[in-house]
Amino acid sequence: MSVIKDQIAAVLGEITGPGDSNLMESGRVKALTIEGDVVRFVLEAASAEEARSLGPLRDLAQSKVEAIPGVAQAVVVITAHSGQPAPKPAPSLKIGQHPTKDGGGKPAGVDRILAVASGKGGVGKSTVSSNLAVALARQGRRVGLLDADIYGPSQPRMMGVSKRPASPDGKTIIPLKAHGVTMMSIGLMVDPDQAVVWRGPMLMGALQQMLGQVEWGELDVLIVDLPPGTGDVQLTLCQKSQMTGALVVSTPQDVALLDARKAIDMFGKLKTPVLGLIENMSSFCCPHCGGESHIFGHGGVRAEADRIGVPFLGELPLALEVRQAGDAGTPIALQDGPVADAYAQLAHRLVAGGMA
Numbered sequence: 001m002s003v004i005k006d007q008i009a010a011v012l013g014e015i016t017g018p019g020d021s022n023l024m025e026s027g028r029v030k031a032l033t034i035e036g037d038v039v040r041f042v043l044e045a046a047s048a049e050e051a052r053s054l055g056p057l058r059d060l061a062q063s064k065v066e067a068i069p070g071v072a073q074a075v076v077v078i079t080a081h082s083g084q085p086a087p088k089p090a091p092s093l094k095i096g097q098h099p100t101k102d103g104g105g106k107p108a109g110v111d112r113i114l115a116v117a118s119g120k121g122g123v124g125k126s127t128v129s130s131n132l133a134v135a136l137a138r139q140g141r142r143v144g145l146l147d148a149d150i151y152g153p154s155q156p157r158m159m160g161v162s163k164r165p166a167s168p169d170g171k172t173i174i175p176l177k178a179h180g181v182t183m184m185s186i187g188l189m190v191d192p193d194q195a196v197v198w199r200g201p202m203l204m205g206a207l208q209q210m211l212g213q214v215e216w217g218e219l220d221v222l223i224v225d226l227p228p229g230t231g232d233v234q235l236t237l238c239q240k241s242q243m244t245g246a247l248v249v250s251t252p253q254d255v256a257l258l259d260a261r262k263a264i265d266m267f268g269k270l271k272t273p274v275l276g277l278i279e280n281m282s283s284f285c286c287p288h289c290g291g292e293s294h295i296f297g298h299g300g301v302r303a304e305a306d307r308i309g310v311p312f313l314g315e316l317p318l319a320l321e322v323r324q325a326g327d328a329g330t331p332i333a334l335q336d337g338p339v340a341d342a343y344a345q346l347a348h349r350l351v352a353g354g355m356a
Contacts, residue, residue, distance in 0.1 A: 004034060004070060008041075011064045017057055018050060030079075037072035037164065039065055042079050051080040072164035107211055109218040110144065112244040112356065114275070115237060117267070119259025121228040124280040125249045127326055128316065129225035130158040131333040135340075135347035136221065136356055137180035138333065144175070144222040145183040146210055148233050150203050151196055153187030155225060160329020164188055165214075173214045179334055184214050204236045211241055221356040228259075230266040238270035245275035245355065247313065252279055252300035260301075264308065275313075275355050277305040278346065282315035311353070314346045 013024040023029050023043070032041040043058055045051035058076045065074040106113060116132070118125040126149065133145040147155035156162055159178040165188055166174040175184040186206055190196060198206070216222065221244075227233050237243065246267050250260035260277075267274050279301035284293045295318060305312035319339050325332040333343040350356035 004039075004068070005032065007068050008032065008039060008065055011068060012061060015057070015061055015064065017054075018046075023057075023061065037070060038075065039071050039073070040075045040077075042077050045078060045080040048080045051078045054078050073166065106242040107214070107216045107222070110216055110222045111219060112221045113224060113241060114221055114244055114350075114356065115224045115226050115234075115246040115272070116249060117226045117234065117246050117263050118228050118249045119230075119261065119263040120256060123228075123249055123251045123256055124316075125228065126154045126158065126225050127322060128247075128249050128278060128280055129223055130155055130326070131322075131331045131343045132347060132350075133181045133183075133223050134179050134331045134333040135343040136223075136350070138344070139347055139351060141220045141347075141351065141356060142218060143181050144216050144219045145181050146214075146222060146224045147183070147185030147187060148207055148210070148224050148237065149227040150186050150198070150206055150233065151227065153185045155183060155185045156187040156192075157329060158326045158331060159183055161188065162192075171213055173209070175214050175216065178329075179331065182216060182219065184210050186210070200232045203232055207233055207236050208240065230262055234263075234266060235270070238267070238272045243272050245273040247276055247278060248274055249278045249280050250301050250304075251281045252294070252297035254297075254300065256296070257300055257304055260304070264310075274308075274310050275353075276311040276349075277301050278313050279315045281318035284318045287320065313349055314342065316342050316346070 009024055012029055013022045015023050017023050017026055017028055019026060028044050030042040030044050032039070043054060043061065045054055055078075058078055062074045062076045065071055116125055116129040126147075129145065133143045137143045145155060145159070147153045159181065161176045161178045161183065163176060165176055165184065168174070173184065175182050176188065177183070186196065224237060226237070248260055248263055250256045264274055281296050282294070282298060284295050285291070286293065302312045317339055319332075322332045322339060325335070332339050334340070347356070
């Protein structure tokens, strides 16, 4: 017996069932299997009548097993010697498939979809996405956050979540909630240490699934954290969903702005409105002397917004506490202080402008 099976047996041995014997001693646990981080087993009842009363016992066993380190999901089914068995366990949900022709549109209950984009990596787009989502939630908006960076998902770490989303029927995906935000990421569905090695069709299919199969509920705004560049994900999102618009993030330096212009041009070609530009890492306040420095320059994004005639939505600072908060899974927008205020002001501008 493997270590994890020993742990499962120990946990189930602590649960008392009908007849005052624990689940293991009574022999009620049958067909115990482990598939990756998913545990499946059957609770056998003496009769159909007893099976109907074992619901709370099944829920307790499921929660206890899911609390074991390394277990993401426990699927527990009740059967009886006579009568009809309980429903079979839901089939496993597969993420990453070829897109379907009828996929797309706007998820039911979602009012607006905002893409947060950048022309290049390393400008803090994902940090902006998570903190903006939290800042909007703190201002009373119903917010969703979709991590569409399939190859480099970072939102699970930044939002402090790691549990695998449930799927009751192998099709519907139940998203997680963190800091008042409903969220979904491919990083929650795969081993965090394994690379996602997919060609374009599988990538586009996964995005379609996360838009259309997730039960997002009623949302004022769904923020989509895009990967950098102008590739398949951006193309799929703009062509297959009813996008409200895009927010383009860049640092002030010329090299970043060169790529930001390409992202802006892409959205223009795809007829997706660019709702505004955000200058990230705009300034740095030294924690030792208090002096302000412009490590990546300053004002370049504002000047670009003026040049192309789109709103400039604000400047966000480069700060050590932003990195620390993101690594800890507690976005800086949850706190109080100058950096959190910058995100709160950005969120307020979006709400006041009718964009969120």
